[in-house]
Amino acid sequence: MPNVPPPAALPGTPTKVTLPEGTPLFRVHSSARSATAFNPAPADRLYGGGRFDGTDGRPYSCLYAGLEPAGAVCEVLLRSVPFAADGGPRLLPRAGVVRRSFSFLRLAADVTVVSLMSGADLASVGQDAWLVQAEAAEYPWTRNWGHWIRDRTEPWAQGFVWPSKREPADRAVILFGDRCARDAVAESETSAVDFATPDGEDWLNSVLAPYHARVAP
Template identity: 40%
Template sequence: MDGKTLRPFPYRFRPHWEILPAGTQLWRMHSSRYAAGEFKPFHPDDPAPGRFHGTPEDPYPSLYAATDPETALAETLLRSLPIDRGTGMRLVPRRSVLGRSLNVVRTRCELRLVSLCSGAALAAVCNSPELLESEGPEHYARTRLWARELRAEAPGAMGMIWGSKRNPSRYAVVLFGDRLADHAGGPLEALPYRSIPDLGSPEGIKEANQLLEPLRSAIDVPLHG
C-alpha cells in the first residue's frame, strides 16, 4: 500500500463479500450533533478523518458502527490506550466522551459489504492486516487512498466489514452514504432501547463503564467530579 500511488492503480481487486440482511442491528458511537442513523458528510478540513473516510476526489459520507455496543465503544475509545499500571485498567479520559452518544440502528435493506475479515479476504483486495492494525494520521492518509481505489473497482460495495482490533471475535463496519442514498426512508432505522444519548453525563458514564468493564476499561472520572 503506497500512499503516493496515483491512478491508474496497479492492482485489480477480487473482493470477498459479506451480506448483512435487512433487520441487522448495528451500534455506533458518534458526535451528538448527528442523529443515530445520520451519515457524517465529507469535509475537506476535518481535523481527524477516520481510516476509511472520503477524499476530495471521492467525497462520500460515511458511518462507522459495530456488531455490539461494547465494540462500538472500544473501537473509538481504546485506540492505542495502554493498561494503567496502577489500576490494571485502560482509563479513558472523560473528555473523550463529551458531546458523544451511543445508539443502536437497524438496517432497512440488505447491505453488500467488502469483507476484510481474513488473511485471504485482505489479500483479495491487495492488502494485509497492517491495513487495520496501524494507527495515526500518516497511515490513515494511505488507507483513505486505498478505500478510494476499492470503491472505484467495486461500485456495488455499500461498505466494508472487518474484525475488531480492540475486541477480537466481534466486528466493525463502515458504510458508504452515497451507495445507500436512494433507499426510501433512509437505510437505517434508529432504535430507542439501549441508547446512551449523553455519554459524558454521570448516568452515561455509568452505563458506558458497565459495557467496558469486561474489557478492563473505564471512563476515568476524578473523585472531585
Template identity: 60%
Template sequence: MGKYPPPDALPGVPTRAVLRKGTPMYRVHSTHREPTAYNSQRAHPFYFGGRFDSTLFDSYGYLYVGFSVGAAISEVLLRSVPIDTDSGERLLLRKSFERRSLSFLRLAADIEVVSLMSGRDLSAVAQTGWLVQAEGADYPQTRDWGHWIRRQTKAWAQGFVWPSKREPADRVAILFDDRGESAVLEPTGVASIDFGTEEGERWLNGVLRPYHTHTAPRGL
C-alpha cells in the same frame, strides 16, 4: 505490511458479503448528530481523520458501526488510550466521551459490502492485515486505499466490513451514503445512551469494566 501505493488493477475479485436486513448495529456518535445521519465532514487527506473517511479526493457521506456494543465503544473510545503498566488499567479522559452517545440501530434492508475479514479477502484487493490493523499514523494511507477499493467496486459496494482491531471477537463496518437508493439504517426504538449524563456514564463504566477501563473523575 501493506504500506505501499495501490496497483493499477485488482489482483482478484473482491469478496462480496451480504449483511441482512434486521442485523443489529451499534454506533457511537456525537450526541448532537442524529443516530442514522451520515458524517459529511471530509477528513484531511494527509493528517487528521479515520481509517476510511471521505477526503477531497473521494467525497461521500459515511458512518462507522460495530456489530456489538463492545466493538462500537472500543473502536471509538479506546483508540490510543494507554494501559498503565503498573495497574493494567486504562483511564478514559472526559473529553473523549462526554459529548458522545451510543445508539441501537438495525439494517433496514439487505446490503452488499466488501469483506476485509480474511487474508484471502485482503489479498483480493492487493492488501494485508495492515489495512485494517494500522494505527492512526497510517490512516492517510488507509484512506487512500479505501478510495481505491471504492473505485474498483463501484457501484455495488455499500461499505466495508472487517475485524475490530480493539475487540477482535467482533466486526465493524463503514457504510457509504452514495451507494443504494434507500435508507440503510433505522432505529430499533431503544433510547440512545448519552455518555454526558450521570446515568449514561454509569452505563458506560459498566461496559468498560471488562476492558479494565474507567472514566476519569470530573476535571480530567
C-alpha cells in the same frame, strides 16, 4: 503494507457479503448528530479522520458502526488509549466522552459490502492485515487504499466490513452515503445512551470494565 501504492488492477475477486435487512448496528456518535446521520465532513488528506473516510479529493459521507456493542465502544473510545504503567485502569479523558452517545440501530434494507475479514479477502484486494490493523498515524494510507478499493468495486460495494482492531471478536463496518439509500439505517426501539448523564456513564463503564478501562474522574 504501509507506503506501498495500490497495484494497477485488483489481483483477485473481492468478497461480497450481504448484511441483511434487520441486522443490528451499534454506534458511538456525537450527541449533536442524529444517530442515523452519515457524517458528511471529509477527512483531511493527511491528518485526523477515520480508517476509510472520504477526503476533500475523494468526498463521500460515511457511517461507522459495530456489529456488537462492545466493538462499537472499543473502536471509538479506546483508540490510542494506553495501559497504565502502574497496572491501574486505562482512563478515558472525560472531555472526549461526555459529548457522545451510544445508539442501537438496525439496517432497514439489505446492504452489500466488501469483506475484509480474512487473509484471503484482503489478498483479493492486494492487501494484508495491515489495512485493518494499522494505527491512526497510518490512516492517510488506509484511506488511500480504501478509495482505491471503492473505485474498483463500484457500484455494488456499499461499504466494507472487517475485524475490529480493539475487540477482534467483533466486526466493524463502514457504510458509504453515496451508495446507500437515505433510509438504509434506522433506529431500533432501544433508547440511546447519553454518556453525559450519570446513568449513561455507569452503562459505559460497565462495557469498558472487561477492557480494564473507565471514564476518568
